[in-house]
Structures are given as structure tokens and as C-alpha cells.
Amino acid sequence: xxxxxxxxxxxxxxxxxxxxxxxxxxxxxxxxxxxxxxxxxxxxxxxxxxxxxxxxxxxxxxxxxxxxxxxxxxxxxxxxxxxxxxxxxxxxxxxxxxxxxxxxxxxxxxxxxxxxxxxxxxxxxxxxxxxxxxxxxxxxxxxxxxxxxxxxxxxxxxxxxxxxxxxxxxxxxxxxxxxxxxxxxxxxxxxxxxxxxxxxxxxxxxxxxxxxxxxxxxxxxxxxxxxxxxxxxxxxxxxxxxxxxxxxxxxxxxxxxxxxxxxxxxxxxx
Numbered sequence: 001x002x003x004x005x006x007x008x009x010x011x012x013x014x015x016x017x018x019x020x021x022x023x024x025x026x027x028x029x030x031x032x033x034x035x036x037x038x039x040x041x042x043x044x045x046x047x048x049x050x051x052x053x054x055x056x057x058x059x060x061x062x063x064x065x066x067x068x069x070x071x072x073x074x075x076x077x078x079x080x081x082x083x084x085x086x087x088x089x090x091x092x093x094x095x096x097x098x099x100x101x102x103x104x105x106x107x108x109x110x111x112x113x114x115x116x117x118x119x120x121x122x123x124x125x126x127x128x129x130x131x132x133x134x135x136x137x138x139x140x141x142x143x144x145x146x147x148x149x150x151x152x153x154x155x156x157x158x159x160x161x162x163x164x165x166x167x168x169x170x171x172x173x174x175x176x177x178x179x180x181x182x183x184x185x186x187x188x189x190x191x192x193x194x195x196x197x198x199x200x201x202x203x204x205x206x207x208x209x210x211x212x213x214x215x216x217x218x219x220x221x222x223x224x225x226x227x228x229x230x231x232x233x234x235x236x237x238x239x240x241x242x243x244x245x246x247x248x249x250x251x252x253x254x255x256x257x258x259x260x261x262x263x264x265x266x267x268x269x270x
Contacts, residue, residue, distance in 0.1 A: 002106050004146075005032040006210065006228040008186025011071065011217035012052040013043030019216045019225055019244060024059045026242065026251045030229060034101050034108055035060055038186040038212060039069025039150025041093060050092035057093070065099045067110040069150035069187065070120045085116045098131065106232055107139040110148040113165050122151025122187070123166040129174045136178040144232050145180045152185035154196045154209040163187060172196065176205035181261065182230075182237065183207050189214040189221040191228065193239045193257050195266045208259050208266040210239055226254070235261045 005027050027035065037057070042049035057064065072093075073085040080087065086097070099110040109132060113122035136145045151165045153172060165171065175183075183196075191213040197206035213226040224243045231238040236259070243254035258269040 002033045002103075002232045003030060004034050004036055004106075004108075004230040004232060005030055006036045006038065006184050006212045006230060007215045008038040008150075008212035008227070009040040009069070009189055009214035009217055010037070010053060010056070011040055011043045011214065011219060012056070013046060013049040014218050015052075015216045016218050016225065018249070020056060022250045023215060023227070024056070027060055032061060032229075033103070034106070035062060035064045036108065036148050036184055037064065037066040038148050038184055039067050039114065040071040040186060041066070041069070041089075042072055045072050045074045045088055047088060050088045054092045063101050065101055065108050065110045065148055066094055067099070067148055067150055068093070068097075068112055068114045070114045070122065073114050073116060086112075086114075100135065102139060102143070104140075105143060105234070106146060107136065107143045108146045108148060109135055113149045113151040121162060121166065122149070124149070124171050125167070126170075129167070129171050132171070132180070133174045133178045136180055141179070142234065144182065144234065145178070146182040146184060146232075147175070147180050148184045150185060151187050152209065152211060153183050154194070154199050155188065155211065156192060156194070159188060159190075169200065172200045172207070173202065175207060176202045179264070180207055181266065182232070183209045184212070185209070186212050186214075189217070189219065190223060191226050191241050191255075193259070195259070195268070197265065204264045206265040206267070208237060224254075227251070237266070
């Protein structure tokens with residue numbers, strides 16, 4: 001079994017400073033095999049924000065799979081937005097825009113869905129879809145395959161469908177072909193876990209979509225700051241939400257869901 005800590009939407013520049021030290025302590029105590037950060041490390045892609053994000057990442061355990069979000073591309077500096085959109089991200093966070101972690105139980109692949117032209121929305125291109133297919137097809141078939149993006153491939157029906165990744169149906173078909181199991185994302189500042197069967201009717205296939213809330217931002221959208229802890233076995237996944245508890249001044253487990261895979265389909269276990 002592997003433990004994955006899934007943080008998202010840190011938004012340095014709009015961070016609640018009181019949450020940083022408790023988050024660092026909690027993540028360290030969880031001793032994850034992999035730490036995932038699914039985008040929006042900054043609020044406005046400013047140098048000081050990236051420096052603060054980098055300093056915070058350095059306090060957290062590794063290995064780390066980090067991907068950019070739409071807020072990590074400059075908004076108001078038009079020249080930078082279109083000519084060098086991820087220059088600061090690659091300088092302060094990582095040069096690798098397709099980070100990968102593979103061991104003898106899991107294969108985790110990060111993908112950049114942030115784009116200059118879409119402002120807040122996300123996109124995956126055909127080349128990225130092909131790269132995911134090639135990399136995931138090449139790993140041992142017994143590994144649990146995990147794709148990390150900022151923008152989600154699926155979401156509950158009561159959210160704006162424009163927040164879905166552009167070309168999501170094409171990507172999902174490729175994921176089915178290479179056996180991607182888990183999709184980890186952020187962007188909505190809302191925690192959620194469900195399978196993809198309702199939106200994508202693909203015979204014999206349904207991935208598990210796991211959405212993380214914002215771990216540290218003051219830009220909450222109806223729920224407490226939170227992050228996910230995934231316990232991943234070959235055919236089973238436990239998704240545990242850790243939420244900020246104002247009374248104790250710490251993060252603590254607030255909800256746990258269990259999922260199981262059977263014949264390529266992930267379903268929730270009651």
C-alpha cells in the first residue's frame with residue numbers, strides 16, 4: 001500500500017499564514033510515499049509568491065509531483081503571459097512539466113493543463129494525450145496508474161462544465177486504453193471523490209476522480225481548508241479528507257471514503 005498526500009490551490013499571495021506550520025507538521029507526520037500538488041501555487045504568478053511557495057515546498061517531504069495551475073501564469077503582464085507564461089514557475093518550482101514517479105506499486109504522472117489563452121480554463125493537447133498513453137502503457141500492468149492535473153476531467157453536475165479540461169472526452173478514451181486508474185485535480189476549491197461512469201460511458205472502464213480543496217488559501221468556497229490523503233492498494237483506494245479545525249488550530253480527518261476496482265471500473269464501497 002502507498003500513501004499519497006494530495007495538496008492543491010495553495011495560492012501564495014492569498015495564504016492564511018496560520019495554516020502553514022500546522023499543514024507542514026501534519027504532512028510530515030503522515031510520511032507520504034509521494035506528495036502531489038495539483039496547481040495554483042500562487043495567486044498572481046509574482047516572483048515573491050513563487051519564492052514563498054518554493055520555500056514552503058522545501059519544508060515538505062518528497063518525492064513531489066507538482067503541476068502548474070492557471071494562477072501560475074501571469075494575468076496582467078500581457079507580454080509575459082503570452083511569451084514566457086511559465087518562466088517563473090520553471091525557475092522557482094520545477095523545470096519538469098511532466099513529472100513522473102514510478103515504484104513497484106504506483107505510477108504517478110503530472111500534466112500541465114494551464115494555458116495562456118484560456119485565462120482560467122484548462123486544456124490538454126493531443127501530444128500530451130499521446131505521451132500519457134505511451135508512458136502509462138509502458139509500466140507494469142499491476143501498478144496503479146495515477147494522472148495529476150490542475151483542471152479536472154470530471155466533476156459533479158452542479159458545477160460549471162466549462163471548468164472541465166478541454167478535450168476531456170478524447171483524453172478519457174486514451175486513459176481507458178492504457179488503464180489509468182486515478183485522476184487527481186484541484187481548481188474548484190472543493191473536495192470530492194467519485195467515479196467517471198456517469199459522464200463518460202466507456203465500456204468496462206470508469207476511473208476514480210479525486211478533487212482536492214484549497215489547503216491554505218483565504219479564497220474558500222463554502223468549505224474549510226483541506227487536503228486529501230490517499231491510501232492506494234492494487235484494487236482498493238481509501239480517500240481521507242483532512243480539514244482545518246479552527247478550535248484545535250490543526251488539520252484533522254473529517255471524512256473517509258472507500259473505493260474498489262473490479263474489471264476496470266472503480267466504485268464506492270459503503
